[in-house]
Amino acid sequence: MSEKTPTTSLIQFETRHILPIPENERNGSVWSLFAIWVGINMLPLTVVTGAIASGSFGLSIGWSIAAILTGNLIGALGAALHASQGPHLGIPQMLQARAQFGYLGGSLLAGIALLMFLGFFASILVVAKDSLVAVFPWIPGPPLIIALAAVGILIAIVGYDLLQKVMTVLSTLIAIAVIVAMVALIMHPEATVQSPDAGFTAQGFFGMLAIGITWQLAYAPYVSDYSRYLPKKTGPAAAFWATYLGLVLSSVFVMILGVLLGAANPENPLAALGEVLGPLGMGVLVIFGLTAAIINAAELYSGVMCALTAVQSGFRRVTIDTRTRVITTVVCGVIATLGALAGDSDFMLVFQNFVTLLLSVLIPWSAINLVDYFIVRKGEYAVYELFDRAGGRYGRWNVIGLGTYAIGLAAQAPFMISGIYTGPLAEALGYVDVAWVAGFVVSGVVYLLAVRFSERRRSRQLVLEETPTR
Template identity: 75%
Template sequence: MTSAPPTTQSLVQFETRHIMPIPENERTGTVRSLFAIWVGINMLPLTVVTGAIATGAFGLSIGWSIVAILTGNLIGAFGAALHASQGPHLGVPQMLQARAQFGFYGGSLLAFVALLMFLGFFASILVVAKDSLLAVFPDLPPAAVIIVFAVVGIAIAVYGYDLLRKAMAFLSVIIAVVVVVAMVMLWFQPSVTQANPEAGFTISGFFGMLAIGVVWQLAYAPYVSDYSRYLPKDTGPKQAFWATYLGLVLSSVFVMILGVLLGAADPANPLGAMGALLGVFGTMGLLIFAFSAAMINAAELYSGVMCALTTVNSTFAKIIVTTRTRVITTLVCGAIATMGALAGESDFVTMFQNFVTILLYVLIPWSAINLADYFIVRKGDYAVAELFQRDGGRYGRWNAVGLSTYAVGILVQIPFMVTPMYTGPLAEPLGFVDIAWILGFIVSGAVYLLLTRMFPTAEPVGAREPVATAASAERR
């Protein structure tokens, strides 16, 4: 009698596809699982803390905070979901596809920028998850908590995509219940809804929170295709778009609104307010947030590793990217981000606000260039196999058009920037309303379209099936 394969093999698959394209016969993702990933990934205490900035740092009323959060997330998620729609068609990680706009080596620069972002978010989530647990058990050693949570996230990221998506699908349901119940309980407490009668509307505060909502969503843009690439090609871009868009908006807005309420009660310690105001349920919610954050955080590290492998593949010709390389890179990146969390956890709120602000400025030009190239210039017509050629194939080693446009996109934002570290000379005449990211997006997209017409490169690729060719290059 033939013995059945081990149950664990059928339940969760260890990932063997790193940055290589996912062949059609291995695309096990579904629209439902993609939606669950993006719902689950926002069910974090970091999302709560981000929402609390509206009523805390910006001093907005609860109503105006919700409007700013909703508007910013609706705008930012639209861009992120457009990037996600590329995954089923190309089958490659999001930042590897940047080689088509910036060249084989130029794309690695953008991948490295995204890597720093992912490591920053991994560290940030560790710090806030630690705060959630310490709000319940204040005598625990903070460093030990951070390290334990880091080990959990690293272990899941090592296992790969399949465990990630299944863990997030499970956790998203549990945390969604916690968030909804907590919001209802807080809404009927005068100590929350009437905590700051002087709060209201300010232009700088409203647009500042709106910008945070935008960047929160655009921060997902560099890795949305890391997950949508597992959808079968015939699933189509529309399904990938809507699964990503709805998942991101619904989860982000609801969890940030919880943060708005907690921030109104205690701007300095919104997570502590949850335990203080909601009693046993608040304590239970903090514990669920803490341990789920450690697991969901694996998604940040997983995509950071995809960026690291893209950079390594471009920079070191002798290093062959294999499953072993992915595992080692995961351990190294996880260790670096954990050390960052240990070093910066004492002044987290200030550091995080600076981080997300700078992140907005560096992501905007890349997003505009990628979307313009994919939907207008090439209309999704790429030679995927040539993205892996060391000479860049038709995309070249360095793409002057893409790189110069990116530089213009950064420079045009500088006079209008509003950050704690630097304020542009044109920000004050505008009442310190941050419009730099709007100009950065519009100018980057327009300049890229103009330059691609002035300096046309290769002819359209034409219909082909490049995935099998690229995928056969290596799988170990």
Template identity: 65%
Template sequence: MTHEPPVVTQTFKKFEQQHILPIPESERTGTNWSLAAIWVSLNMMPLTVVTGAVASGSYGLPITWSIIAILTGNLIGAFGSALHASQGPHLGIPQMLQARAQFGYLGASLFALIAFIMFMGFFASILIVAKEALLAVFPEFNGTLAILLFSLVGVALCVFGYELLSRTMAWLSIIIALAVTVSMIIFWTKPEVTSQRADAMFTFEGFFAMLAIGIVWQLAYAPYVSDYTRYLPKDTGPKAAFWGTYLGLVGSSVFVMTLGVLLGAANPDNPLAALGDFLGPLGLLVLIIFAVSSALINGVELYSAVMNALTVMQSNFRMVITSATRVWTTILAGALATFIAIMGQGDFMTVFESFLTLLLYVLIPWSAINLVDYFIVQKGEYVIADLFARDGGRYGRWNKVGLTSYGIGLVAQAPFMVTPLYTGPLAAPLQNIDIAWLVGFLFTAALYLVLTRSARKVPESTVVPVA
């Protein structure tokens, strides 16, 4: 039986109507510049600053070693995300919907749900940090009201969809990059800041913990990079999608996190406040830019949360996904994430660090399976129509090989885990150096490859290239 994916005719160019459906070639308006601008602007926010501040603030690393750990972690993590991004122009579908090929039509909804929770967490986290940036300038402003206003901006952008988000990101990447650059230059010229960690000692535990945070920061993009690279014309090719994503993510992340290292050294308890303390009116202006830009950037986080929510809904309920469905899902998801942000305004940094660590362990096995399947097993050749078939087509409803590999890969990380709630028995002999992510990736990739090659459902000669 041949399955054809549903087709939607776009009637209003500015208002996205394709949602999780394959993007037709005629509507692939993305460019290398617009793609890079999305990834650059996504990292130009106070949440990235706060994450970088963890190195010098929470872990107490010297400034130089903090930057080295951040650079190394981002270089490693972004490589995986960029490989996922290279799939977008070829397949034209959202990243987590493609997981149906590895886990089955229903099995993939489990991972779409995990990704949905992750993006909701980031949406809420960005709201909280944006609020903190605004309160550092206007301390008398009501924090809950600030969260509500910032949320409304992100929801409004998400309602219109990809095109408006893309244009907004392009302009933001320029404005915020200038603000961060000026701040960075001034901070480097202030000895009272750069000398703050002169007596700090290098520790393997702190270095590898920060390296792991850099990795997970980049891998957190993996579940939605193709949500945007799918808008690149197919003849753009995987290399353009890879390098546009890789350079955009690494360059902006390391740059902004380095500013965070300096701010964390200057004020470990409240890194963002150091902008106003050391830069005066200019620092306050940068904080305002950060706060406003975060509200706009958050539309991207919500957009991908909605893509995953729609994937779960279509997988588990017999319903037709329409533009109205997407809009209402956007509003409801935005309201839920806003409620989480309002309720979670307390000990944010402790919760956020635990959130990042958990993300690393959950994403690693999925990433390994997706990359092995795409580049080694299937070599990029998928039948898109079968991904939308309720019986899963040749991919089935539940893929036991994919699900088993993921579960075992997740368990394989447990002995090496280092988290505030649980530390594995093999972590102490390794001086609490977190290598669970490396073990999880290599073990899961090898296991999936072996199991898949020994139990292929479809002979390789019958796999039809992407239409």
């Protein structure tokens, strides 16, 4: 069930894939975990997301920052709570879904998360390409997307050790570039003067707040993929704070840069770097574009963890080993790259709809997982039974988990606001996005009540079976 990991090379080639990480191979640290989550947000995509507040929603710079800060502070709580599970269990985040949804049911959730990871991989490719094309307009877009994708695929093939070492270096480099760009923009206040119409709207504020929450919860399905490499003695609190602070500090910081650029050029915030800052802005764009290709490997790496979880559940004859992981990485990378090439022309519209859909599918899973881990089981899981094809104590299909997930999705439907679908109650609420609140609360409460009812019913049944009959 395990493969021996080499320990002599400078960079260790990953061989554990979705298996539990033994204590003697947990070479992560609190600092490296913090650096991963700082670096992973230092992307041009984060800039574009922040620009939605001042560009698409028309919020003033002050209200944009308030919405971004509030949304990220709330959403990162969920992501960091998921991350705190990693040192204790030592397994990828979505593999743990088997405990809430069953051996086969968990593969459905892993499949949903896989689509999310491939979507982000594709989105980051498009925005990284845009950053470089803004500086080098003579470079054709499609070959550039393919080249950037190849970098991410190669790093993901090597695995966690290379990823965490690269991210530790890049997080510092890009942070310096972002600070320089932000200071330079502040020194050009005339460039970020907004129209008189910019200000506060409930729809814009809560819409951006929901995007901030979504942005952070999008990390929830893979935070334990990295915290599982922390030694168990590190404890949940250290994993929580390294993840929380890394995610919030980097996201808010880079999104604020996006707010300023969105005010300068609502149509193309990345181009504003070059337009306002000249050669300095061009240099920042090059750093953004090149480093995004490397950071993007994290999206693909965790997507592959989900794909392997689903493959192991659905195909008995497939052995999950290093060869399978490498092949899966290439296949997933190619699929996501084709998606980037296909969706390049209407990126902003596609991306905003993607983010809205992402929120609706992640919220119920997050609530169910957190309630199950912290309230129902209190962190006590039989890890190796999660690999039992017969389901073990968790079963092949968990009706309570899957049923609650469906209820959570349904609870959001009346309140949803997107370009694809708008719920019947959205207009009555002034198009303020509260779907995430309904989805999280309903999913968490229904799951807890259903589990408690099932436990009481099982206890009564045992009492009846043990009571002697006359």
